[in-house]
Amino acid sequence: MSSLMNFTIISQLQPLYLMEVNSDNGIKSYEGIMVDIADEMAKQMNATYNMIALDIGYSSDPVLDELLISDDNLTIALSTITISKDRLDKGVGLSFPWATVGISLLARKPETEAHLFSFLGPLDATVWFGILGAFLAVCFLLYVMSKSKLEEKYRSNERLDNSIWFTFAALVGQGQDVALRTPGSKILIASWWMFVLLIVNSYTANLAAFQTVSQMSREIGSLDDLVHQTKYEYGVVNNTMTQWTIEKSRNENFQRVASYLRENPENLVNSVEEGIQRVKSENYIFIEEIIPLKYAASQDCSLEVVGGQLNTAFFGVAMKAEHFMTIVDDIILGFANAFLFFMSII
Template identity: 30%
Template structure:
């Protein structure tokens, strides 16, 4: 149990009565506080005599708030299900939101996501978020797979850089090559040697520019200031891209791929025998009910009808269904770690995109505007003093890598580098083919030269013979 003295001893800026005597104690009526067993935020334990004891992050936070505001209250746990609260097919709010909207409760000790539809029937104590959630779809992943030599592995060589970056690099390569060739050729007289001008053709400049991208030096470098400026910029670009590419490629190769049985909501809908699991009463059900996506409407129908659906509860064995095969779960993964520990690491995101985290707040009945103002004011001071954060850190884990608490550097295997290592034999085979083609072309050129020379010799012989015959005829006629 957190001692109030430890939490409140934060200096003179926040005394034992932060609101002042004129504001505290204005809520004499007994408030009805409702909550669900939502560990670690609110924990409900039934005792042997049938009564209940409570604990958890939000319970201890509420104890401080109630003591500071001198609130009288009784906790009435919601044990018949319903969850956080959504609009059922009859248009009635369920769960905690339903208790507040119907006037059966004054305060809900839960971390509720702010939604416009909920805000129409309850007040959110929105000055300070009490939690952040990140709900997404998860499935049980398969075994870790290492990469082999296939089309995906070869394509992985291009993935460290976006397609737009590759096209930009190609454009810059052509621009630098053309600019280097022009600057070298048309530099002032005497700035470049004749050999440099003759050897640095457009093709040679293109090859030199490519060498900068792979971290190689040039056999010949220009001497003029303008050409050297182009050369230095080319080398700088090549060095930065070379380092970025190799670092990103290595990091991608050292990450193990975990296979997913399905990769989209559409596949989930089309695969027979799959079960959908989620906590009851999530507000997103209101969105799925009127969604334009048929699959999301199907998820709403499953949650309402119970067909092909499991309502999971962190306090029962239903939570273990999330790690079974052929089950798709919609949940915040860090909540599972509190109950399942490392077993929650069996789940992998169904989609590549995981929605960003959103703030969640306490909620109270619409009847208590003054209470909302007082709670907001007190929570702001508690947040500035660090009390809210200390309570949160005590109960709720907030990391993103609980599955990899120890950093391990994995050695790259042959399978990981298959697409890289194949470059050498592939280049050797291509170079041999080019060599054979060059030999054929060379022989063809030699044959053509011999043929032309033979034709030339024959033509010369014919001309000589005609000249000789002409001279002989003239000699005869003259005789």
């Protein structure tokens, strides 16, 4: 390839994928996944590129339309273009997938009331009172034994505060400077140690179960939960690939969603941002492609992605010049591995 070759990339502004960066000199610049792919393509092809960023929302159809009307064979459509038979029939070539994606659900996290003594939750109140009673009893017996005439020759802990400190140190797994010398005291403390070991292990096991039950308390955990409830409204972005996928799917739950949206068109939103805002402010579940949902959840700790990935789709690069296809495919195959790593940490 000639170093003077310059190609045009048509894309669209979307959070995470392609975002405009403010610059002091007034020159538009961009950042995001699309820029990373474009930079790698330019590097591998020993070329430069011009980025045309369309502000058209989330439907990638206008990007393909711009590609089709372009007379320049050095024009590439780089966006969230789903590989499908309908798009291949339009007369454009599509590369290997640079990302494997799917639809998921965005919900507001259940509100949990945090309080100072939440760490007491894994054990019942009677158990805590029992532990307190056992602690006081051991302290008292340890002190009494130190005063006993039967063990007078071993006497060392004659102060009550030493007995309390020794027993408390054993409870929290810490050492102390007082050494027990009487046989009775050693037997008592050995029994106390065994009791503490059992209590700590029981608390740890109950804490894990307590946290698991708290996570399972959410009302919506899957698409099946969503379509069989009436408390939450749900919707998608209107006139997007997500809506088309749901309407064309043979999956029973997707068919239920499509029927619900036809009956309740007011739950369709005009943008991903509007859908996310409705999740924050209403009893609303937003159904959308998983990448912007994960990005939204990573930016706002009150949101979470639930239900897993409900289907599988592939994003590809579109072009009209067939002689570019092999070059772009080689670049995409290398970039896809890095993208998968990025998605694992987002």
